[in-house]
Amino acid sequence: LPAPAESDGLSVVLVNTRNPLNIGAAARAMSNFGFMDLRLVKPYEASFREARSAIGASEVLAAAREYKSVAEAVADCTLVVGTTSAARRELQHPLRRLDDGAKLIRKRFRSGRVAILFGSEKRGLANQDLSHCHWLLRIPTREEHGSMNLGQAVAVCLYELWRAGKPVKPAGRTRHASAGDLERITTLLLETLRLSGYLGVGGKDARRSASPDEKMRRLVRRLNLSSPDAELWLGMLRQIGWKLKADRVIR
């Protein structure tokens, strides 16, 4: 399971953020997903100070820089993307859904810095802020409840940006039980069921179309056992069968 590496191509820009908890949450998600460059445009001053001094404040927060305007904050970026909730209908920008937009952003990491802008908790990005953006990104939410918590919106966007760049997944490693093991389990299970009286000793049950042996063989195959688990079941069935036989001899 490959983890994301630090990614230097992206700057997260928080504009007019009010709540220090949200600044802290954004920084934490950045650190989780390996995006380390945080920029704050006119945060409420006390918020930034409080977030920075919070327990467990990350190196992301320590290195965060403050800007007086969006223009200054994104000056070195070659692509500027704004985020918006589904509620806004009057947009004059191209609007891309997060999963589609993230792929485009990833492609741009190598040719220059990309900025992704998040607006204030109450109002989102102002038109003035939006005018600096090449296009807008929308997290797909329910129509009835489009407005996301800021820290959660940052986390979801960064997760998707990481995901869009993930390497090909490695092949699975499960060792499956051999047919021989499955047949040994079937045999032991049948013996146990006969010793316990669940199945008649005769074997064939005339009322049924399939023999108990066939039914149990299929039942065991449906378990789809791994090789180590097959060993465990073999051990348990051996012990149960031994006990049932021992009890019978004593009687």
Add this chain to the structure above:
Amino acid sequence: LPAPAESDGLSVVLVNTRNPLNIGAAARAMSNFGFMDLRLVKPYEASFREARSAIGASEVLAAAREYKSVAEAVADCTLVVGTTSAARRELQHPLRRLDDGAKLIRKRFRSGRVAILFGSEKRGLANQDLSHCHWLLRIPTREEHGSMNLGQAVAVCLYELWRAGKPVKPAGRTRHASAGDLERITTLLLETLRLSGYLGVGGKDARRSASPDEKMRRLVRRLNLSSPDAELWLGMLRQIGWKLKADRVIR
């Protein structure tokens, strides 16, 4: 740009959550992505009360239910998935990365209810909680900073679950066993193994890190039983247990 519709196949289960802000944040993300069934296992009482009375508390919070144990909370679910951070290396469950796991979870929505478990802020899910899970889900984060904020982790998981459900999949036909049936099988199996002498009567085996109960609970979940097969195994185990007890009485 299609928005997610309400999805009734998933229950979000928060176990031992401490911080009311996190309960509120989880509920908000659920509402954003259209997952409405919230279950709380032993939340800190004041937290739940505070979250419920918070301004803007959603209908998700209003309808949330409280449970005394994980077993009760997931009894009607046919797939139980735990969440874990990358830091845990000693796991004995299959571990799937969020994007892969989300696809599997979506497939199961139509054939039964799926529970996704989130542990407490400090410790995550305990081994006892994990033993109720069929497999585990990991949000891919940096090795150096694997631990996510609870509200952000919920948001990222639900976003991915929404995303994974974009294309409509044909309905599956397998009815999966409920967690209640799997727990009954586990209990009968443990009883049988103790009667047969495979397990000591005392329960705990000092040499092993996990208790036999937890090991067997995981083993049974790995069988991935259908509902009819679970009935069969229940019947067989009842008969074997009855026979072992009857023999003991006669002796």
